[in-house]
Amino acid sequence: MENDNRLDASRRNFLAGMAGAGALAAVGDVVAQAPAAPPGTLSSEQVKADKAKAMQWHSERPLTGSVPAHEHDFDVTPNDRMYVRNNLLTPVVDINTHRLTVKGLVDKELSFSVFDLPKNFRTVTLQGMLECAGSGRSAYQPKASGTPWLETGGMGCPKWGGVRLRDVLQAAGLKPGAAHVAGQGGDPGMVPTAAPVIRSIPMSKAMEENTLIAWAMNDSPLPWIHGYPLRLVVPGWVGSASTKWLHTISVLDAPFKGTYMDSSYRVPRHPVQPGTKMPPDAVSTEAWPIKSMITFPAPNARYKGGQPITVRGRAWVGEGAVDRVEISTDEGKTWQPANLDRRGDKYAWRTFTYEYRPQRPGYVTFLARAWDDRGNAQPAVPYWNPLGYFWNGWHRVGVLVEA
């Protein structure tokens, strides 16, 4: 799909306003107790100001937040409901001076301004799923360390605009042995010793036509917190693959070696006893397994007796396709097929609906279970893993049917 997302530099005016406000705020005594954002970075308050009231903040330092399932009832996730998760601080980058460098195992090193990209490559817009590897973590027992994402939340499915990573890599020319592609962003840490957040993806995913270097999110410039002015979008895969504030793309002969590849974002290859440490045989997290959530009605919604209930939700899978979604109202004893709208971009979530007519007053519980086209179904409770990744257990919503 051709698209002419315009790159908007009007943010700088806003930023100028911010700087003034910050100077004003610094004089107050109470104000001074809030942890200051280092120069060139956004404070939590500035990030929150752009987000929906429905956002729930799970951690202040670092700032992480998401909306619960019943606030995700959109075919396309609006920017102000996209989840917030950084490993480090949020940089404020000037689009006019920002450069993207492509280096490593390439025939010629390339460097682009943000504005060069749409001039040199075909622009595309596609809807694609991003989800933090730890999304749903708080549902695991025993608890794992890390951001306590709710059972649902920590994901979203906006439209992204940009150019294909593949086209940029081909322009640079891949040398023999090129096997992995690493993105590096400009997010700084609180301490000078902070390791940069660098993750790499295998060449097959880098060359996939839905993997983008994006500058637009739902037809507006990327919000600062989501990577302004450039980010990778590696749809369907754990969010950390989609490097924000992207400034360097390195083509490597093997997976990048660094803490964010070798210690974080890993899962045991085989199930381990809950509560034990990471075994040596572990792999890097890549595509999300099949998952779904009920986005309507809200938990404990009330219905008049006899009134039909339309259950609606979203289902997605990191690679492959959603094959079907089922609903159970008897705690998983029996399952009925939901209607699944199969249309949409390859890595976009799918909407499902299910009509239910209550037989009697009382409490009704809906469970959702999705299947992918490779025969995988969501489990009631997924295998426990030390860092609490990939929660995809059945989502449950109960409502009250009044007499």
Add this chain to the structure above:
Amino acid sequence: MRLSAAALFLGISFSAQAQDALISGPGSTLTENKCKICHELEHIRRAQLSPGEWADNLRNMKERGAPMTEAEMEVIQRYLSTYYNREKPAPAPSPDTLASGGGDPVQKLLGAHACAGCHAVDSRVVGPSFKEVAAKYAGDASAPQRLASKIRSGGSGVWGSVPMPANPQIPASDLKLVVDWVLAQK
């Protein structure tokens, strides 16, 4: 995306940092001081891990850049495995006998107010060494007043991009003791 300065001012003024502490015990002060540099301590309180997972977790934090020595990591590992261990209940709070300084009142203050998390006498940890601070103020008659106000209100941009957090809670008598001691480091 548009925001008035007034709204921003209010937004910030309501977000004063909540008290953020761990159960008092041997090593609690060091653990607080090191972990708080980058993240809130709720990440520790909510996660009751096994000793093996804590060891992995600390190794991971060190790799990510947390300024801790091996000796400090050992103290923190022992503390977390004792007080935030899912395999056995935490013991009752007890004094932090490992807090730096022992009987030295200044060292005690540097630990209690988290100064020691980022500053050392003659080497850079996160912020400047105390000797560098003393050298910067050398010969300045208003140094005690300026340094005290810096510690109270925090600031940034003098020694690098990491801001010095404000410390409005330090009693005036403690503040004086610390200021005089820092300025005497030569």
